Amino acid sequence: MTDDPLDVAERWAKEGRRVALATVVDTWGSAPRPVGSHLVIDGEGAFEGSVSGGCVEGAVIAEAVEIAAGAPAKLLEFGVADETAWEVGLSCGGTIRIFVEPLAAGEGAAA
Amino acid sequence: MKLSDLKAVNAARTERRLCAVITPLDGSEGRVVFAADAASDPLAGVLARRFASGTSGREAEAGVFVRIHRPSPRLVVIGAVHVTQALAPMAEAVGFEVTIIDPRGAFATEERFGAFDFHAEWPDDALMKLDAETAVVTLTHDPKIDDIALLAAMKADCFYIGALGSRKTHAKRIDRMTAAGVSEADMSRIHAPIGLAIGAASPPEIAVSVLAEVIAALRGAETKAAAPERRAA
Structure with missing residues (x-):
């Protein structure tokens, strides 16, 4: 039993929960978490891991709940040039791109 | 990401096997590639470079994100x-x-x-x-x-x-x-x-x-x- 997001994702899927996976795919400037960092979210908004050290988690989780419930995968971008980024609080001066995708139990494509 | 791919990645991490997850950013189906099979992958060049450096990153030309799972040293x-x-x-x-x-x-x-x-x-x-x-x-x-x-x-x-x-x-x-x-x-x-x-x-x-x-x-x-x-x- 670990807190590692990918282990948690597998465990949650086994429990029958709907799961979405968020991954930092690009960073510029002083992004708080490195490329490849994962955040795993279930349909109820429970989460494990980190994509920004707290700055944009709330916004990512809100999108991820939709995606866990069946919405298509989405590429999110947060940065100082983006007013919504300020709203959600990426005030550390960096820009990050986060890909949020469903964990697909079946054979089909992820989206 | 497919659940079967996630299971494969987690098993590889437990066994300390180097692998990569290739995720197309258009939402289409991704894949897991083990280091031993990288040479026959369409992205062989990219994978060789990323396996060597151990760094994950986006490949703009291929439209994918490559997540390298390297065992902890x-x-x-x-x-x-x-x-x-x-x-x-x-x-x-x-x-x-x-x-x-x-x-x-x-x-x-x-x-x-x-x-x-x-x-x-x-x-x-x-x-x-x-x-x-x-x-x-x-x-x-x-x-x-x-x-x-x-x-x-x-x-x-x-x-x-x-x-x-x-x-x-x-x-x-x-x-x-x-x-x-x-x-x-x-x-x-x-x-x-x-x-x-x-x-x-x-x-x-x-x-x-x-x-x-x-x-x-x-x-x-x-x-x-x-x-x-x-x-x-």
Whole structure:
């Protein structure tokens, strides 16, 4: 039993929960978490891991709940040039791109 | 990501196998590629580069994100000596899983090394668990102990092999191991005298120089500080 997001994702899927996976795919400037960092979210908004050290988690989780419930995968971008980024609080001066995708139990494509 | 892919990745991480997850950013189906199969993948060039550096990243041209899952590096230290007392906690701070092995009872005190994965036994394969993501550092000054680990490290293709001792000691080591059938190519993989040339004057300073050299090997960095004559016999 670990807190590692990918282990948690597998465990949650086994429990029958709907799961979405968020991954930092690009960073510029002083992004708080490195490329490849994962955040795993279930349909109820429970989460494990980190994509920004707290700055944009709330916004990512809100999108991820939709995606866990069946919405298509989405590429999110947060940065100082983006007013919504300020709203959600990426005030550390960096820009990050986060890909949020469903964990697909079946054979089909992820989206 | 498919659940079957996630399971494959988690199994690979448990088994310390290098793999990559390729995720198309348009939401289409991704795939898991193991390092051993990378050459036959459509993105073979990208994967070769990323497996070598261990870094994840977006590939704009291919429209994918490549997540490299590299096993956490291990450091096996042969010799529970003063250098080890500084080296072990620093290596842990850097992210290495540290194992310390020394069969000599007088040195091998639980008091000094109890906080680490410490074994007061002879180094053997089961204890060392060597692989390509492991660095081996021998510090006992006792060839009977050190040589076992050095030979095992060559066989396991460890990413770093270092041996404490002067040039003279290393010259004797080369004679001894060459006579035992070790190739020149394998001998040249041993960093000896060990560590970057930073003028280390105390055991903790030697630990810094050793750890810096291990990190340079891990990241594939050129180590200009290690003058060629330091490696020579």
